[in-house]
Amino acid sequence: MRTRKIGQATVSAIGLGGMPMSIEGRPDEDRSIRTIHAALDAGVTLIDTADAYLLHAGETGHNERLIAKALATHGGDVGSVLVATKGGHLRPGDGSWTVDGSPEHLRQAAEASLKALGVDAIGLYQFHRPDPRVPYEESVGALKDLLDAGKIRMAGISNASITQIDIARRVLGDGNLASVQNEFSPAFRSSEPELRHCAEHGIAFLPWSPLGGIGAAARLGARHSAFRQVADARGVSPQQVTLAWMLAKAPVVIPIPGASRPESVTDSARAADLVLSAAELTHLDKA
Numbered sequence: 001m002r003t004r005k006i007g008q009a010t011v012s013a014i015g016l017g018g019m020p021m022s023i024e025g026r027p028d029e030d031r032s033i034r035t036i037h038a039a040l041d042a043g044v045t046l047i048d049t050a051d052a053y054l055l056h057a058g059e060t061g062h063n064e065r066l067i068a069k070a071l072a073t074h075g076g077d078v079g080s081v082l083v084a085t086k087g088g089h090l091r092p093g094d095g096s097w098t099v100d101g102s103p104e105h106l107r108q109a110a111e112a113s114l115k116a117l118g119v120d121a122i123g124l125y126q127f128h129r130p131d132p133r134v135p136y137e138e139s140v141g142a143l144k145d146l147l148d149a150g151k152i153r154m155a156g157i158s159n160a161s162i163t164q165i166d167i168a169r170r171v172l173g174d175g176n177l178a179s180v181q182n183e184f185s186p187a188f189r190s191s192e193p194e195l196r197h198c199a200e201h202g203i204a205f206l207p208w209s210p211l212g213g214i215g216a217a218a219r220l221g222a223r224h225s226a227f228r229q230v231a232d233a234r235g236v237s238p239q240q241v242t243l244a245w246m247l248a249k250a251p252v253v254i255p256i257p258g259a260s261r262p263e264s265v266t267d268s269a270r271a272a273d274l275v276l277s278a279a280e281l282t283h284l285d286k287a
């Protein structure tokens, strides 16, 4: 599989998003483990997770523990797999999402993620979502402290504006902002300026919900005819075309499509080697 860089780490150009395996509609653990194993078998070496991917109160770290278990039971060489987790979002268990970007919470959350993942240092730790009650500098400052303490190897942010990206670059220090994870899909293109900003500064850009989100991903071809047309002409899925279109936007782009079935992740992983023509890309950009 083609690879890309996050900081100094080399990862597969397509990652796996773990959220569908832990929130509403999640499958049983056996199917989740088979899904993660299918990703590894397909050459995926980036898995995105968060402490808040859970369903019931008291399940913080559900998705992180699942990924740790899948890695431990795979049987192959998983040494090069980068697990990217996040802190700063919470799910009390009533279906809602809340935020806590205080340095104290982020420190505790990172400690809990270390335990859930069963590692000495987290490969990539991302500040999940800005907390309007906490100055952004302070939240990112907590990531800098975690970096300096060796608890995390790389720092990233998510749901960030260009202003916040620049604050994070300054607070973390030169070259230490490894990634930005923002929503980006055929239906949601308004984060293209942040994508361009990341490309300019060599920061990995991880589109979240790249297929339109858990509920909409299966209908992508029906909702976006240009993507279906290119897919039909190529004999591949519209989801693969979508991911290949994103990869062509800039060398820093690494989509993280979610999956709860082995078939989905196996299909998505093929997008890493699908190279679209300039005419196809223009057609999709204009759609």
Ligand SMILES: NC(=O)c1ccc[n+]([C@@H]2O[C@H](COP(=O)([O-])OP(=O)(O)OC[C@H]3O[C@@H](n4cnc5c(N)ncnc54)[C@H](OP(=O)(O)O)[C@@H]3O)[C@@H](O)[C@H]2O)c1
Pocket (backbone or CB within 6 Å): 016, 017, 018, 019, 020, 048, 049, 128, 129, 158, 159, 181, 182, 207, 208, 209, 210, 211, 212, 213, 214, 215, 217, 218, 237, 239, 240, 256, 257, 258, 259, 260, 261, 262, 263, 264, 265, 267, 268
């Ligand atoms: N930073 C943030 O605030 C934030 C927010 C949302 C998500 N995320 C991250 O981004 C990841 C991706 O987003 P998402 O899971 O919300 O949405 P998504 O990737 O747009 O869609 C996920 C759904 O796509 C389906 N799918 C995947 N590949 C497919 C294929 N090749 N053909 C047909 N269907 C396919 C999967 O179906 P099956 O379930 O049937 O396999 C899955 O349920 C998440 O898992 C999470 O790690 C981050």
